[in-house]
Amino acid sequence: MTDATFRKDSDRDSTLLSTVPLAAYVLQGLFHNLYGIVKFIPSPIGDFLRLGVMRLFGARVKFSWIRDGLTVYYPWRLEIGRNCWINEYCHFNAYGGIKIGNHVLMGHRVSVMSDDHVWEDADKPILTQGRVAAETVIEDDVFIGANVFIGKGVRIGRGSIVGAGSVVIKSVEPNSIVAGNPAKLIRYRNPPPSLPLKGGGDV
Ligand SMILES: CC(C)(COP(=O)(O)OP(=O)(O)OC[C@H]1O[C@@H](n2cnc3c(N)ncnc32)[C@H](O)[C@@H]1OP(=O)(O)O)[C@@H](O)C(=O)NCCC(=O)NCCS
Numbered sequence: 001m002t003d004a005t006f007r008k009d010s011d012r013d014s015t016l017l018s019t020v021p022l023a024a025y026v027l028q029g030l031f032h033n034l035y036g037i038v039k040f041i042p043s044p045i046g047d048f049l050r051l052g053v054m055r056l057f058g059a060r061v062k063f064s065w066i067r068d069g070l071t072v073y074y075p076w077r078l079e080i081g082r083n084c085w086i087n088e089y090c091h092f093n094a095y096g097g098i099k100i101g102n103h104v105l106m107g108h109r110v111s112v113m114s115d116d117h118v119w120e121d122a123d124k125p126i127l128t129q130g131r132v133a134a135e136t137v138i139e140d141d142v143f144i145g146a147n148v149f150i151g152k153g154v155r156i157g158r159g160s161i162v163g164a165g166s167v168v169i170k171s172v173e174p175n176s177i178v179a180g181n182p183a184k185l186i187r188y189r190n191p192p193p194s195l196p197l198k199g200g201g202d203v
Contacts, residue, residue: 024074031057031075040068054078062102077114080104081140096133096152104138107146107164112136114152139174159189 034056038049043065050066058076069089072078077094080086081102088108092098096114114136118129134153138144142156145164150156155171162168163179163186172178175189 027057027076028073031072035072035075039070043067067108087146095131097135099135099137101138101140101142101158103141105143107144107148109146110144110148110150112138112150116152145179161189 031053035050035053038046038053040046041049046068047066050068050070051061051064054061054066054072054075059072059078059080061078061080062082064080064082064084064086066080066086067088067090070086071091072094073092074094077097078092079098080100081104083102084100084104084106086104086106087110090106090109091111093111093113093115098112098114100112115131115133117126118132119126121129132152136150136152137155138150139156139158139160141159142162143160144150144156144162145166147165148162149167150162151167151169154168156162156168157172157174157176159175160172161177162172162183163177165181166179166183167181168178168183170182172183173185173188177186177189178184179186
């Protein structure tokens with residue numbers, strides 16, 4: 001923060017527009033304004049309204065319970081299957097795409113990312129260096145504990161459990177129980193869930 005340019009409004013504007021394509025920026029703004037109206041409406045009515053606004057902006061969401069306070073960026077790159085429970089105050093940044101399967105249970109305040117900042121050039125502000133994107137996938141029947149962070153490009157295999165407060169930056173094999181920062185395997189689930197999952201599954 002020693003560089004004075006960080007504090008100039010004119011520089012802030014130009015960096016914003018150069019790192020975010022204009023159409024996406026405008027669409028994102030429209031989405032935020034409309035979604036903001038329904039973002040904190042309590043469940044269950046709020047769940048339906050949030051689902052509807054996300055769909056209006058291109059999210060492919062089947063019927064799932066979307067609790068209040070969920071923040072979504074780039075809803076048109078977000079996919080959520082059926083009968084998921086997304087608890088309060090989660091955060092999805094779908095810049096690189098986020099795919100969530102069926103019957104996924106997510107505790108409160110879970111962050112799911114699909115991009116990261118580029119920071120290789122130490123002589124330039126990080127904000128001007130663009131972003132690197134990779135799709136993040138959470139397969140069917142995954143249970144994610146509260147306050148978990150899931151980094152870009154991670155795939156969490158079907159039937160897995162992620163312990164509360166974990167930081168997941170590497171993919172997780174199906175039917176694993178992982179926890180910690182960084183998340184490590186505790187053990188595999190025993191017995192493994194039957195295939196195919198009752199109620200269907202395709203992620
Ligand atoms: C991950 C979890 C499912 C494991 O439960 P469990 O099988 O009963 O695990 P145990 O208590 O036997 O712990 C096994 C080991 O994992 C560790 N561990 C368990 N949960 C952990 C967590 N969240 N973070 C870090 N380590 C964890 C334990 O310390 C223990 O380590 P040790 O063998 O070195 O002593 C559970 O701890 C958890 O985090 N559940 C999520 C709860 C939640 O967020 N609910 C939200 C409701 S929607």
